[in-house]
Amino acid sequence: MTSQPAPVLDLRGDLAALVTALCDVPSVSGDETRLADAVEAALRGFGHLEVLRDGDAVVARTHLGLPRRVVVAGHLDTVPLTDPPNLPVRVLDGPAGPELWGRGTVDMKAGVAVQLALAARLGADVVPAADLTWVFYDHEEVAANLNGLGRLVRNHPEWLEGDVAVLCEPTSGGIEGGCNGTLRVEVRTRGVAAHSARAWTGHNAIHDAAEVLARLAAYTPRTVDVDGLAYRESLNAVGIRGGISGNVVPDECVVTVNYRFAPDKSLAQAEAHVRELFDGFEVTRTDGAEGARPGLDDPLVADLVASVLAVTGGQPTAKLGWTDVARFSSLGIPAVNLGPGDPLLAHKDDERCPVGQVTATHDALLAWLTAH
Known part of the structure; x- marks a missing residue:
């Protein structure tokens, strides 16, 4: 933890410099x-914004009396730094122009920089087409029960009210609609412990797990069209444990299985499907989160798609992982993912984001949010 004072953020300056400033404040x-303090202080410098805070989540809202409200959200935290640290940010030449290299450039401080720059401008210099809520939250990269957006949903759902939401997670500057759901279960086999020299007096639980793995190996995941986007599912063993010592026949084996399911299924339906697949075995659900449908048929979202197409030419695709758009969906708010940076580079040691994508995402959102 650090006790250094919060840096001063220039929300009206160069966009790449703002990304750099945000990334150079480590916020694992x-x-x-410290970063939440800096964001809060910067936003409080603009009189058109009401600024609220819960823990290390900061919310800024306009109150212009407009008939619709758009929520734009992003998280402040990152995964741990590399060793040696991949900060401060470096600017290097890339195939499409300068790139910002360092932890958080993709996931997701380039998106946060876009939010902050637009928050400073819209409602002050330019009248937006809707009232705006800007959300900057903590603890996205860790256990779901710690997630700052989830805490806001529980503590202050009124802060998040809106007609449509955009999550500035990295999408290479295109729109990714909705998200897959996720389910984690433990499939357990039971045996009878015995001395391995007299194995016939026991029953080997690890051997029984072969059938669990065989069913997984034979499983064919679906690719499902949901509202015009193709969601690819996956079902995988992601962990296995068993055994007591090197001379004991194990009496238990546990295979951890993760199911990423298309948003045409509810979490309950996904769990029922997995239980059916492993019929005859003991199945315990350990974690799960609903997916989110794309919401591309919402008129506001359709307008956003048009704005992005005009700037980047990219067609909407499905978000194949889970993101916090699902939290907005649970509130009845259509939500999409849109942010700079290649999601395949998130969390990598060579994490980097093209400056051109930061600018293009900013311009697409600006055009949409000011289209009257």
């Missing part, structure tokens, strides 16, 4: 306070 999950 659980250590977001």
Whole structure:
């Protein structure tokens, strides 16, 4: 944890410099306070914004009396730094122009920089087409029960009210609609412990797990069209444990299985499907989150798609992972993912974001939010 003072952020300056300033404040999950302080201080410098805070989540809202409200959200935390640290940010030449290299450039401080720059401008210099809520939250990269957006949903759902939401997670500057749901279960086999020299007096639980793995190996995941987007599912063993010592026949084996399911299924339906697949075995659900449908048929979202197409030419695709758009969906708010940076580079040692994508995402959102 750090006790250094919060840096001063220039929300009206160069966009790449703002990304750099945000990234150069390390904010690994659980250590977001210094960056949250800087974001709060910067936003409080603009009189058109009401600024609210819950823990290390900061919310800024306009109150212009407009008939619709758009929520734009992003998280402040990152995964841990590399060793040696991949900060401060470096600017290097890339195939499409300068790139910002360093932890958080993709996931997701380039998106946060876009939010902050637009928050400073819209409602002050330019009248937006809708009232705006800007959300900057903590603890996204860790356990779901710690997630700052989830905490806001529980503590202050009125802060998040809106007609449509955009999550500035990295999408290479295109729109990714909705998200897959996720389910984690433990499939357990039971045996009878015995001395391995007299194995016939026991029953080997690890051997029984072969059938669990065989069913997984034979499983064919679906690719499902949901509202015009193709969601690819996956079902995988992601962990296995068993055994007591090197001379004991194990009496238990546990295979951890993760199911990423298309948003045409509810979490309950996904769990029922997995239980059916492993019929005859003991199945325990350990974690799960609903997916979110794309919401591309919402008129506001359709307008956003048009704005992005005009700037980047990119067609909407499905978000194949889970993101916090699902939290907005649970509130009845259509939500999409849109942010700079290649999601395949998130969390990597060579994390980097093209400056051109930051600018293009900013311009697409600006055009949409000011289209009267």
